[in-house]
Amino acid sequence: xxxxxxDVSMNQVSKDLGINRATLRYWIDQFGxxxxxxPVAAEKPDVDPTVEKEIxxxxxxxxxxxxxxxxxxxxxxxxxxxDKLVIRFRFVxxxxxxxxxxxxxxxxxxxxxxxxxxxxxxxxxxxxxxxDALLGVRITxxxxxxxxxxxxxxxxxxxxxxxxxxxxxxxxxxxxxxDLGLYGYTRRRRVKTTVRAKGRHVFTDLVRHRFYAxxxxxxxxxxxxxxxxxxxxxxxxxxVLDCCSRRLVGFAIADHMKTSLVIEALNxxxxxxxxxxxxVFHSDHGSVYTSDEFKKTCRDLGVTQSMGxxxxxxxxxxxxxxxxxLKREVLQDRKTFANQLECRRQVFRWCARYNTxxxxxxxxxxxxNTFEEKQMYRVA
Numbered sequence: 001x002x003x004x005x006x007d008v009s010m011n012q013v014s015k016d017l018g019i020n021r022a023t024l025r026y027w028i029d030q031f032g033x034x035x036x037x038x039p040v041a042a043e044k045p046d047v048d049p050t051v052e053k054e055i056x057x058x059x060x061x062x063x064x065x066x067x068x069x070x071x072x073x074x075x076x077x078x079x080x081x082x083d084k085l086v087i088r089f090r091f092v093x094x095x096x097x098x099x100x101x102x103x104x105x106x107x108x109x110x111x112x113x114x115x116x117x118x119x120x121x122x123x124x125x126x127x128x129x130x131x132d133a134l135l136g137v138r139i140t141x142x143x144x145x146x147x148x149x150x151x152x153x154x155x156x157x158x159x160x161x162x163x164x165x166x167x168x169x170x171x172x173x174x175x176x177x178x179d180l181g182l183y184g185y186t187r188r189r190r191v192k193t194t195v196r197a198k199g200r201h202v203f204t205d206l207v208r209h210r211f212y213a214x215x216x217x218x219x220x221x222x223x224x225x226x227x228x229x230x231x232x233x234x235x236x237x238x239x240v241l242d243c244c245s246r247r248l249v250g251f252a253i254a255d256h257m258k259t260s261l262v263i264e265a266l267n268x269x270x271x272x273x274x275x276x277x278x279x280v281f282h283s284d285h286g287s288v289y290t291s292d293e294f295k296k297t298c299r300d301l302g303v304t305q306s307m308g309x310x311x312x313x314x315x316x317x318x319x320x321x322x323x324x325x326l327k328r329e330v331l332q333d334r335k336t337f338a339n340q341l342e343c344r345r346q347v348f349r350w351c352a353r354y355n356t357x358x359x360x361x362x363x364x365x366x367x368x369n370t371f372e373e374k375q376m377y378r379v380a
Contacts, residue, residue, distance in 0.1 A: 064103075071099055071107045085110065089118045135159075135168070136176050143182050149329035150359075152177055157365030202290065206306035207282045211318040213244040216375060217273050220249065220303075221282045222265065222289075223319035224257055225327070227343050228336040235343045238265035240281070241322055245375065246360050247368035248322070248351055249273060253344055259291045266294075270301055277302030284308060284316050326350060 011021060078091045088108045092101060092115050105112045142155050150158070152174035159168055177183070213219040220240050227235040238261045240250040250269025254261050270276045281303045283289040289307070298305050308315020330350050337343035355368050363371035 067099065067103065068107050071095075071104055075108065085114075086118070089115050093119060132176055132179075135173075136180055139173060139176055140180060140182065143177070146358075147329065148182075148332065153361060154359045154365060157359050202285060203305040203307045205282075205308050205315065206280055206304070207308070207315075209315065209317070211243050213242075216242060216244045216372060217276065217279055219243040219280050219282065220269065220276075221316060221319045222262065223283065223316055223323060224262065224286065224288065225323035227253075227327075227347065229340060229343060230336040230338055233340075235337070235340055235347075236261060237323075237326075237347060238262045239319065239322060240265050240269035241319060242368075243318065245368045245372045246318075246362045247372060248354050251351055253347060255340060257288065259288045259293045262288045262294055263297050266297060266301065266303070275302070280304045280306050282306040282308070282316065283319075326354075 074095065075088075075091050078087050088110050092104045092108065092110070095104060101112060101115065105115055138159060139155055142158050143150060146154075153170045155177070156168050156170040156173045159165065159173070207219070207221075211219075211221065220242055222238065222240045224236055224238050227237055229235060233255070235253060235255055236257050238252045239248060241247070242249050249272045250265045250267070252261050252264035252268060254264075266276075266281070279302075281298060283305070285307055288294060289305070295305065326347070330346050331337070337346065357367060359365040360368055360371070366374075
């Protein structure tokens with residue numbers, strides 16, 4: 001019965017007969033035919049070859065769609081940074097052992113040749129990233145040392161002074177500063193400091209917007225600017241600037257806008273130059289500059305006065321620009337100075353640094369003092 005019935009097992013037969021399985025195995029080996037009937041295989045129904053082909057196609061397409069879904073699902077995490085081409089390349093590179101490059105490029109709509117070109121430049125990119133990181137440390141050091149006042153061009157000039165380093169382009173410095181979030185300060189409010197006195201003599205404009213000179217001690221500009229204090233009052237700064245070197249030759253600071261303030265600034269300039277004889281001093285139409293006391297001081301020093309048009313800041317643009325720079329770099333995010341003493345200290349410190357440390361674009365990103373030294377060397 002074991003050999004004739006394909007559905008009966010040896011364990012079942014030994015159990016039905018009440019004999020040991022080993023005994024049954026011995027009997028089958030000794031007396032059996034050695035052949036057991038196999039179950040008849042169920043006949044496969046006839047299937048249309050066209051249907052089979054369509055089923056295979058659909059299964060293949062279904063597998064492809066599942067793979068594309070998985071690719072897009074994983075890529076979504078990368079696109080959280082923004083849908084940039086380099087991000088797609090990075091995803092393909094990170095998953096190239098999991099999916100075929102061809103499939104990923106097709107799903108992400110990029111050319112395989114572009115991906116392989118990007119990948120071939122990986123070593124160069126890694127080197128550039130390291131170089132930018134090291135340069136970023138140097139840029140940050142200069143930026144902080146200058147209290148956040150230096151822009152890309154001045155920082156570039158500062159770094160290029162290091163003879164042991166490779167010359168830098170200001171565009172690269174600007175790009176790295178942007179990546180690091182390093183930005184300069186911009187100017188805010190303005191207070192009117194030019195008060196014209198009616199009936200006073202106005203001098204001819206000898207400058208006509210040409211704020212430059214071919215030699216030192218030839219042309220000066222001056223102005224008064226307010227310095228806001230926290231208690232609501234103002235301090236005032238009078239300046240005298242050389243149009244050749246952009247050097248601050250003389251200045252004076254006080255809590256008033258009297259004529260004595262601009263006279264002190266001009267006398268300080270004379271002390272710096274030892275003589276102002278033969279030079280031109282250009283200013284606006286403020287009453288302090290048209291006063292008899294100031295005119296007498298100019299005559300005594302041998303200075304010829306010049307004045308721009310009424311109400312036109314462009315006619316004294318150099319001095320206006322200096323004032324704007326001073327406030328932007330000294331006050332920065334603050335609106336006022338804490339008190340008058342703090343105002344005097346900070347402004348005096350900045351004015352000293354302006355000549356000795358601050359790089360000026362007009363001077364080829366040298367300091368005014370360095371520019372003057374080279375000018376005098378050429379003349380000699």
